[in-house]
Amino acid sequence: MDSAKVNTIVVTCSPGLVEYVRGEVEGLGYAIGDCHSTGLEVRGSEVDAMRLNLHLRTANNVLFLLKQFECVSPEELYREVSEVAWEEIISPDEYLSVVGKIDTAFVDNSMFANLKVKDAIVDRIAGKCGRRPDSGKERDGVVVQLYWKDRRCWLYLNTSGVKLSDRTYRKIPHSAPLRESLAAAIILATGYDGKGPLVCPMCGSGTLAIEAALIASRRAPGLLRSNYGFMHTKYFDEGEWRQMRSEALKASKGRGGKAAFRPGRIVATDIDAEAVEAARKNAATAGVGHLIEFAVCDFAETELPKGAGIIVMNPEYGLRLGDIAELEETYKRIGDFFKQKCSGYTGYIFTGNPALGKKVGLRTSRRFEFYNASIECRLLKYELYSGSKKGLDTAKRVWTVPPFYWW
Secondary structure, eight states, rough: OOTTTTTTEEEEOTTHHHHHHHHHHHHTTOOOEEETTTTTEEEOHHHHHHHHHHHHHSSEEEEHHHHHEEESSHHHHHHHHHHGGGTOOTTTTTTTEEEEEOOOOOOHHHHHHHHHHHHHHHHHHHHHOOOEEOSSSSSEEEEEEEEEEEEEEEEEHHHHSSSOOOOOOOOOSSSSOOOOOHHHHHHTTTTSSSSSEEEESOTTTTTHHHHHHHHHOOOOGGGSSSOOGGSTTTTTOOOHHHHHOOOHHHHHHHSSSSSSSSOOEEEEEEEHHHHHHHHHHHHHHHHOOEEEEEESSSSSOOOOSSSSSSEEEEEOSSSSSHHHHHHHHHHHHHHHHHHHHHHTSEEEEEEEHHHHHHHHHOOOSSSEEEEETTEEEEEEEEEOSSSSSOOOOOOOOOOOOSOOOOO
16 A cells, blocks of 8 residues: 555544644645534545644544445445455554444444454455454554445544544543543633643643643644554554654754743642642653643632733533532632632633533633533633623524534
8 A cells, every 4th residue: 555645534523623623734734625513624645644643632533535435235345345455554463443333224233334344354354365363342453444324435544543632641530531632622722822821720630731731832742642543554654653753842842841932831720639649640641741830729729820821720510520509609719719810811611511600700702612522511711801891702602413423
């Protein structure tokens, strides 16, 4: 297989994050083709797929199109898949997993369709090489992805393998942590660029603060990963990958290392000493521990650096953790904290409970739509002036989850 061959690349993401993925992909110089609620398409090679895996913060997977075809039966699926020259892509010594999403009347069991694809691949390799690769559910080797919609099939190499949101730095997740890709999107939504201070009270395991530090230092999130799906294919160019990583490391050292630029102060606090310790260790693993100031305290006692800055809070919202009555008081205290101590800052609260959000007692200037797993959430923005300011934009937008997550 030619690693320079250009084809369609699909970058997938969670619902609500596609505009952030679009911004990242365009920032890397790629022209966007079709765009979906949970993904977008670009044209590129396997080398481009590696580059996207290295740099994207808000995406889930990078899929490289191998084949698309009409299909009306499991037998036809097997035949079409077996026509791909898998022996040029996958070594019989590798490990293969097949995942699929099926929405067709021609088969009623996605596991059966995945099995047909797997059989077609390993049978072809066995016929050409005399041996077949092992296969199973783990995504730590070659990952092939099938989408079957009505009469049409798309067959991809999942070049990411495990989701890109698994940065591998969160060794101690603590309770109900945000997915890293969602945390990165929240930080990007605030407009944070690393120049001014950023404060994360209620930091939990530190995901928001760590993603902010990665953004501030321009540290490519893919530098934290040592395993990708593309590494297990025959086309993998290790020299090209090392060069990409080297260039990304140089860019990061110029922002968060010992060079002239140093990000503004990043402060992360939590009343739970175990949470702060977990956050501290996770930040060290991510290579940004030196950029974050951690402290154990109630959120209202958090030290705010002087000058204008951003404060981001992710309080519990009563669906998985916490008691609603107690949380109402907590949200009211957050509003008091914003009013009394955060003048000159821009405040953000990420919540999945709109009723609790109203307890803050402040007028929002904007609301960003997100999903935390299946929970519809909002990032509430507050302009924190010393007095009052009328006429702020309070437009609300409604987000509806599509009934079928095609991507």
